[in-house]
Amino acid sequence: MVRQTDTETQILEAAKKIFVQKGFAGARMQEIANEAKINKSMLHYYFRSKELLFEKIMTSYIEMTAPNFINAISGEGTIIEKIERLVSTHINTLLKNPHIPMFILHELSQGRKNMIVMMKQRLAVNNTLPVFMNQIIKEQEEGVLKQVLPHHLMLTVMSLIVFPFIAKPIFQNMLEIPDAFYNQIMEERKEIVMNFLKDALLK
Amino acid sequence: MVRQTDTETQILEAAKKIFVQKGFAGARMQEIANEAKINKSMLHYYFRSKELLFEKIMTSYIEMTAPNFINAISGEGTIIEKIERLVSTHINTLLKNPHIPMFILHELSQGRKNMIVMMKQRLAVNNTLPVFMNQIIKEQEEGVLKQVLPHHLMLTVMSLIVFPFIAKPIFQNMLEIPDAFYNQIMEERKEIVMNFLKDALLK
DNA sequence: CATTTATTCAACCAAATGGTTGAACTTAAT
DNA sequence: ATTAAGTTCAACCATTTGGTTGAATAAATG
Numbered sequence: 001m002v003r004q005t006d007t008e009t010q011i012l013e014a015a016k017k018i019f020v021q022k023g024f025a026g027a028r029m030q031e032i033a034n035e036a037k038i039n040k041s042m043l044h045y046y047f048r049s050k051e052l053l054f055e056k057i058m059t060s061y062i063e064m065t066a067p068n069f070i071n072a073i074s075g076e077g078t079i080i081e082k083i084e085r086l087v088s089t090h091i092n093t094l095l096k097n098p099h100i101p102m103f104i105l106h107e108l109s110q111g112r113k114n115m116i117v118m119m120k121q122r123l124a125v126n127n128t129l130p131v132f133m134n135q136i137i138k139e140q141e142e143g144v145l146k147q148v149l150p151h152h153l154m155l156t157v158m159s160l161i162v163f164p165f166i167a168k169p170i171f172q173n174m175l176e177i178p179d180a181f182y183n184q185i186m187e188e189r190k191e192i193v194m195n196f197l198k199d200a201l202l203k
Numbered sequence: 204m205v206r207q208t209d210t211e212t213q214i215l216e217a218a219k220k221i222f223v224q225k226g227f228a229g230a231r232m233q234e235i236a237n238e239a240k241i242n243k244s245m246l247h248y249y250f251r252s253k254e255l256l257f258e259k260i261m262t263s264y265i266e267m268t269a270p271n272f273i274n275a276i277s278g279e280g281t282i283i284e285k286i287e288r289l290v291s292t293h294i295n296t297l298l299k300n301p302h303i304p305m306f307i308l309h310e311l312s313q314g315r316k317n318m319i320v321m322m323k324q325r326l327a328v329n330n331t332l333p334v335f336m337n338q339i340i341k342e343q344e345e346g347v348l349k350q351v352l353p354h355h356l357m358l359t360v361m362s363l364i365v366f367p368f369i370a371k372p373i374f375q376n377m378l379e380i381p382d383a384f385y386n387q388i389m390e391e392r393k394e395i396v397m398n399f400l401k402d403a404l405l406k
Numbered sequence: 407c408a409t410t411t412a413t414t415c416a417a418c419c420a421a422a423t424g425g426t427t428g429a430a431c432t433t434a435a436t
Numbered sequence: 437a438t439t440a441a442g443t444t445c446a447a448c449c450a451t452t453t454g455g456t457t458g459a460a461t462a463a464a465t466g
Contacts, residue, residue: 007443022313026228029424039445044425099312106309108372109302110225116376123377146402151378151388152395158374159366164358166369169311171361173319174326175354185354192355199349200402210413232454242415247455 008046010036012056015043019057020103024050024110058107058115061100066122068093073132079139080202082132083157084194091190094165095183101162146203153201160193211249213239215259218246222260223306227253227313261310261318264303269325271296276335282342283405285335286360287397294393297368298386304365349406356404363396 014036018027029050033040047053072086094101108116123129136150164171164186172182217239221230232253236243250256275289297304311319326332339353367374367389375385 023226023228023309025226026313028422030422040424041426041445042443045443048425050424102309102312105369105373106226106305109305109369110229111372116372119373120376129377148395149391151374151380152392154378155367155370155374155388155392156363156396156399158370159362160359162370163362163366166308166312167358167361167365169314169319170308170322171354171358173323174332175357177354185358188352189355189358192351193359196359196403200399231452233452243454244415244456245413248413251455253454 007036007038007042010038011043011046011053012060015053016057016060019054020099023103023106024054027054055115058104058112059118061104062115062119062122065093065100065104066119069123070125070128074126074128079132079136079145080198082135083197083201086157087161087193087197088190090161091186091193094162095186098165098168102166105166143203145201148201156200157197160189160196164189210239210241210245213241214246214249214256215263218256218260219263222257223302226306226309227257230257258318261307261315262321264307265318265322265325268296268303268307269322272326273328273331277329277331282335282339282348283401285338286400286404289360290364290396290400291393293364294389294396297365298389301368301371305369308369346406348404351404359403360400363399367392 011032014032015027018032018035021027022031027050029043030040032053033043036042043053047056068089069086072089073082077085133150133154136145136153139145140147168182171177172179177185214235217235218230221235221238224230225234230253232246233243235256236246239245246256250259271292272289275292276285280288336353336357339348339356342348343350371385374380375382380388
């Protein structure tokens with residue numbers, strides 16, 4: 001009984017797809033079962049309930065994303081170098097999983113407190129965030145960076161990285177951009193965002 | 204027979220609240236009825252179906268937001284002045300209706316094509332968007348603005364305005380910001396975003 | 407006043423949905 | 437081979453959900 005069944009991973013893959021596509025409320029257990037090509041009762045056999053299956057998925061996404069942050073903004077380097085890492089690795093991750101931000105943010109805005117708590121814990125490793133914030137303040141005092149409240153800086157950086165993926169359906173239609181081209185724009189964006197940030201942050 | 208019933212507006216208010224809070228899939232007709240303090244069959248009497256009621260709400264939000272754009276980016280003024288109007292009026296609107304962006308973007312990412320089409324139509328008045336894009340190019344050629352593809356510029360501006368409202372649940376928890384203070388940050392943001400944008404866009 | 411029209415509701419209904427059960431079948435260990 | 441544990445499924449079940457009906461009441465109109 002070692003093989004950690006194929007079925008289990010099939011279910012998880014199917015559940016990811018459906019949950020991410022439709023959200024918790026919109027997802028149907030039957031649809032997940034169909035997608036996984038198994039019987040509906042299998043879902044309950046492996047994961048007891050919709051809620052628990054959902055949490056497994058959500059958790060796996062949080063655990064997939066959190067290291068990106070931590071690795072990017074902790075360790076060696078100036079703030080700008082760290083932001084550079086963050087922009088580049090995060091956009092890369094999102095290019096592979098463009099629907100995750102909407103999924104996570106939508107569910108969090110439904111008030112899933114336990115998920116928010118989990119995210120906080122994952123990012124709390126090594127005091128990563130406060131250390132980063134302090135480095136911002138230090139570099140501002142040294143005159144490297146312009147004086148902006150650190151949380152505004154964080155908001156700005158994350159906005160530029162994440163929002164284009166969330167707003168893809170509108171932008172793509174408004175600006176009449178073909179599907180393939182949108183990915184290319186996101187690719188370009190790594191550099192554009194960095195140029196923008198350097199102009200706006202560096203003194 | 205004139206008074207365009209009180210009940211009707213009560214229902215619409217309730218529906219707004221519940222749909223915005225839970226999304227289409229998560230909203231329950233019974234809950235809307237409770238919120239409106241009327242019987243469930245009233246909902247169907249006035250709006251036939253969940254789908255139609257939902258579309259009414261969605262439409263009203265689109266019609267509430269679109270003029271913001273059009274007024275801001277059309278008419279007199281340089282690109283920077285227009286962006287200034289856009290940032291200021293849009294953040295003001297969102298301060299009053301912080302949940303609308305998540306609502307609209309989530310539903311659009313569920314593939315509600317008719318809604319996307321409607322948005323496009325609303326913004327198509329007077330060729331607003333193409334005219335604005337051309338003005339960007341013109342000012343770039345004149346050497347006022349830095350050379351960035353117009354759609355990147357648009358993406359950037361909208362990201363900075365909208366994302367902080369969408370990501371509020373995470374940020375507020377991550378950065379441990381009390382509720383009242385978050386609104387203040389959004390208020391500050393009008394100026395901060397403009398400073399960012401001027402630094403990054405102007406030559 | 408009488409008749410039409412609009413408004414409100416309790417009681418229903420059919421379909422969908424999350425979840426359960428129990429039997430059958432595989433696989434692995436004793 | 438026998439037992440135990442893991443895996444699969446068809447058939448069910450209770451509840452929820454969007455939606456309907458028909459009767460009762462209120463309002464307006466001729």
